[in-house]
Amino acid sequence: MALTIGALMEQSINPCALGNFVEALLLGCLLLIAKLEIQVVVTKRSLIDPIDAVRRRRMVDSCQAPWGNLRHRNSELCKRSLNNLLEKCFSVHQLRSVHLEELLQPLSKSLLHFFFIEFKPVQVVACNRYHVSLLGHLREQAFVLHTLQHNCSCRHIGGCRTAVNDLVFIMDGSWSVGFNNFETAKTWLVNVTNGFDIGPEYTQVAVIQYSDTPRLEIPFGQFLTNKELIAAIESIKYLGGNTQTGRAIKFATENVFPSSQRIKTAKNKIAVVVTDGKSQDDVVDASVEARVDKIILFAVGVGSEITESELKTIANKPSSTYVIFAEDYETIERIKEAMQQKICEESVCPTRIPxxxxxxxxxxxxxxxxxxxxxxxxxxxxxxxxxxxxxxxxxxxxxxxxxxxxxxxxxxxxxxxxxxxxxxxxxxxxxxxxxxxxxxxxxxxxxxxxxxxxxxxxxxxxxxxxxxxxxxxxxxxxxxxxxxxxxxxxxxxxxxxxxxxxxxxxxxxxxxxxxxxxxxxxxxxxxxxxxxxxxxxxxxxxxxxxxxxxxxxxCEIPSVTRSMRYLKVKRNIFSCKYYRSPEDRKIV
CATH class of the missing domain: 2.60.120.200 (Jelly Rolls)
Incomplete structure (x- = not known):
C-alpha cells in the first residue's frame, strides 16, 4: 500500500491546522500498520517576498529528513517520525486523537492550497474546491483530493451525511424472520447507514438484535468509519426465538443510549424498530419511556403479519411520518431512501410549517x-x-x-x-x-x-x-x-x-x-x-x-380555482381548501 502526499502552499502555515493534517496522517499510519510506504514532500513559496521564499525553502528541506522514503513496519516508528516532523518544523509537541476526516482541515485561513492524496484501498473523505463528500460507495478505489480552499472543512458543510445523531437500529431476530430474511435485513441496514458519515463527531450507530432477549451487536463508538461499521453489520449472527419488542426498546433506552460518549453532544437520539410481527410483550410502557427520554422512535413493519396499531403505538406521532411499511423482506430495499430521508429530516429539518x-x-x-x-x-x-x-x-x-x-x-x-x-x-x-x-x-x-x-x-x-x-x-x-x-x-x-x-x-x-x-x-x-x-x-x-x-x-391561483368548477374535487385537510386528485390533473 502506498500513500503519497504533496502540498503547494502560499505564504504562512497555520501550525495548529497543520497539526490536524499530520495527525490525520498518523491515523492513516495506524490503519495501515502493514507494509506502508510513505512519501511526503512539503514545499512552499511566497509570491510576495522571494527572499523569504528562499529562507522557507531551506526550512522545509530540513523538515524532510524524518520522512524521506521510509517503509514503516510498525505504528511506533510511524508515530515517532510524525512527532519529529512536528517538533522540528512546526513546534507542535503533542498529538491528539483525530479522525481521517480531519485531512480537510485547512493549513491557513485565507489562501488556496493544493493537495493530492491517494489511498488504496482506504476509505477517505474526498474534497474538491467547493464540496465535501464521503465516497462510501467507492471505498475500494483510489481517491484524489485536490484544490482545497480555506473553507473546505467539514464544520462548514451542512447535510444529512454530517448530521450529529445517535442512531440505534433494533432488529427483529425472532424465528418468524428466518435466516435468509435476516441476511436481507442486514443488507438493508448496511445501505441505510451508508447514507451517513460514521464517527464520534458525526453519526454514531448501535445495533440491537432481539428475540427472547435483546443482544447488543454493535455498541456506540466501536467503529470510526463506514467501512468498519459495514463489516460489523455483515458479521451479525441470526438469533432466533420469540418476539419481545418492548423489552428491546426498554434495553435501548436504559442501556444503549446512555452509553454514548462523543465529542459533540448528539443533536438527536433516534431508534428504528424493525419487526415482522406482533410483539409477545407490552410495547406501550417501553415506547412511552423512550419518548420521555427524548428518543425519536420509528417503526418499520415488514410483511403481512404485522399489527398496524402496535406500530403506531411504538412510533412517534404522526404515524404517517414515523411508521414505514415494507411488503416483505424481499422488497424492503424499496424503503431504503424513505428511511434515510426520514432520519435526515430529524436533523436537517427541525422546524415545522403549520x-x-x-x-x-x-x-x-x-x-x-x-x-x-x-x-x-x-x-x-x-x-x-x-x-x-x-x-x-x-x-x-x-x-x-x-x-x-x-x-x-x-x-x-x-x-x-x-x-x-x-x-x-x-x-x-x-x-x-x-x-x-x-x-x-x-x-x-x-x-x-x-x-x-x-x-x-x-x-x-x-x-x-x-x-x-x-x-x-x-x-x-x-x-x-x-x-x-x-x-x-x-x-x-x-x-x-x-x-x-x-x-x-x-x-x-x-x-x-x-x-x-x-x-x-x-x-x-x-x-x-x-x-x-x-x-x-x-x-x-x-x-x-x-x-x-x-x-x-x-388552489390559491385564480385560474386553477376556476378550473375546479369543471372538475371533480376532493377535500384536502393538508394544504388548502380543495385539491384535485392525480387522475383529475390529467384532464387539464
Whole structure:
C-alpha cells in the first residue's frame, strides 16, 4: 500500500491546522500498520517576498529528513517520525486523537492550497474546491483530493451525511424472520447507514438484535468509519426465538443510549424498530419511556403479519411520518431512501410549517428571510391572501446558517407563489439561491425571462455544480404578469418542475453532495450580481417531505380555482381548501 502526499502552499502555515493534517496522517499510519510506504514532500513559496521564499525553502528541506522514503513496519516508528516532523518544523509537541476526516482541515485561513492524496484501498473523505463528500460507495478505489480552499472543512458543510445523531437500529431476530430474511435485513441496514458519515463527531450507530432477549451487536463508538461499521453489520449472527419488542426498546433506552460518549453532544437520539410481527410483550410502557427520554422512535413493519396499531403505538406521532411499511423482506430495499430521508429530516429539518390540520417539516422561507419586515405588503392572488412587493431597493439576504443551520435534505419540495410584471418577466434572475463564502452557488432556482425557462442549480459529485433547464410551452404562462405557483420536486437523482399543478418536465441529476453553509442565502437577485429585481411574492417554502408535492396544490391561483368548477374535487385537510386528485390533473 502506498500513500503519497504533496502540498503547494502560499505564504504562512497555520501550525495548529497543520497539526490536524499530520495527525490525520498518523491515523492513516495506524490503519495501515502493514507494509506502508510513505512519501511526503512539503514545499512552499511566497509570491510576495522571494527572499523569504528562499529562507522557507531551506526550512522545509530540513523538515524532510524524518520522512524521506521510509517503509514503516510498525505504528511506533510511524508515530515517532510524525512527532519529529512536528517538533522540528512546526513546534507542535503533542498529538491528539483525530479522525481521517480531519485531512480537510485547512493549513491557513485565507489562501488556496493544493493537495493530492491517494489511498488504496482506504476509505477517505474526498474534497474538491467547493464540496465535501464521503465516497462510501467507492471505498475500494483510489481517491484524489485536490484544490482545497480555506473553507473546505467539514464544520462548514451542512447535510444529512454530517448530521450529529445517535442512531440505534433494533432488529427483529425472532424465528418468524428466518435466516435468509435476516441476511436481507442486514443488507438493508448496511445501505441505510451508508447514507451517513460514521464517527464520534458525526453519526454514531448501535445495533440491537432481539428475540427472547435483546443482544447488543454493535455498541456506540466501536467503529470510526463506514467501512468498519459495514463489516460489523455483515458479521451479525441470526438469533432466533420469540418476539419481545418492548423489552428491546426498554434495553435501548436504559442501556444503549446512555452509553454514548462523543465529542459533540448528539443533536438527536433516534431508534428504528424493525419487526415482522406482533410483539409477545407490552410495547406501550417501553415506547412511552423512550419518548420521555427524548428518543425519536420509528417503526418499520415488514410483511403481512404485522399489527398496524402496535406500530403506531411504538412510533412517534404522526404515524404517517414515523411508521414505514415494507411488503416483505424481499422488497424492503424499496424503503431504503424513505428511511434515510426520514432520519435526515430529524436533523436537517427541525422546524415545522403549520399547514391546515397538520404540521409539515420544512422551512417557511418568507419568515426566514424576514420578507414581511423587509417588503411592502400588497394584495395577493386572492382577496384572502397577502402578498409582498420586493423592489430593486429591497435586499433579501440572510446568513445561510440562520435559515438552513444543518444544510439541505437530499429530497425536498420548493414552492413559490409569485407574480412577474414587466420588465422583470423579461429578465434572468435567481428567485432563490444559496452561496458559499466564496460566492459559489450551492443551490438556486433561476427564472429566465428571455428564454421563458426555469433553471435549477445544485451541487454535483462530478463537476462541483450542475444546472438543469425546464423549457416548455406550458411554462410560458409564468411570464404573463399574473399570479402563478412554481413548484420543484427535488429528489436525489432527479428534479421535476410544476406550474400551477401542471407537470412541466423531469430532469435527471448526477449525485448531489452536501452544501457549504458558511455563506449567504438570497431572494430575487440578478444572476451573478447583488442587485435585487422587483417581484411580487406570496409564498416561499421548502418542504422536507417529498410527498408534500402531492398535497401542496395551487388552489390559491385564480385560474386553477376556476378550473375546479369543471372538475371533480376532493377535500384536502393538508394544504388548502380543495385539491384535485392525480387522475383529475390529467384532464387539464
Amino acid at each position: 399547514v391546515a390540520a397538520r404540521d409539515e417539516k420544512g422551512f417557511e422561507l418568507m419568515l426566514g428571510f424576514k420578507i414581511p419586515q423587509k417588503a411592502q405588503e400588497i394584495f395577493g392572488s386572492l382577496t384572502t391572501e397577502a402578498g409582498f412587493l420586493i423592489t430593486s431597493q429591497t435586499d433579501v439576504t440572510e446568513n445561510t446558517r440562520d435559515i438552513f443551520p444543518e444544510g439541505l435534505p437530499p429530497s425536498y419540495v420548493f414552492v413559490a407563489t409569485l407574480r412577474l410584471k414587466s420588465p422583470t418577466n423579461e429578465q434572468k434572475f435567481d428567485l432563490w439561491r444559496i452561496l458559499s463564502k466564496e460566492g459559489i452557488i450551492q443551490a438556486a432556482v433561476t427564472i429566465d425571462g428571455e428564454q421563458q425557462a426555469v433553471l435549477f442549480t445544485t451541487t454535483s459529485l462530478v463537476n462541483e455544480i450542475q444546472t438543469v433547464a425546464f423549457k416548455d410551452g406550458n411554462l410560458e404562462k409564468l411570464f404573463d404578469e399574473d399570479w402563478h405557483q412554481l413548484k420543484l420536486l427535488v429528489l436525489e437523482m432527479e428534479v421535476t418542475c410544476f406550474l400551477d399543478d401542471i407537470k412541466i418536465q423531469t430532469r435527471r441529476l448526477v449525485q448531489v453532495i452536501p452544501i457549504f453553509i458558511n455563506g449567504k442565502a438570497q431572494v430575487a437577485k440578478h444572476v451573478k450580481r447583488e442587485t435585487s429585481v422587483p417581484i411580487e411574492i406570496q409564498k416561499l417554502r421548502l418542504y422536507c417531505d417529498p410527498q408534500q408535492s402531492d398535497r401542496e396544490t395551487a
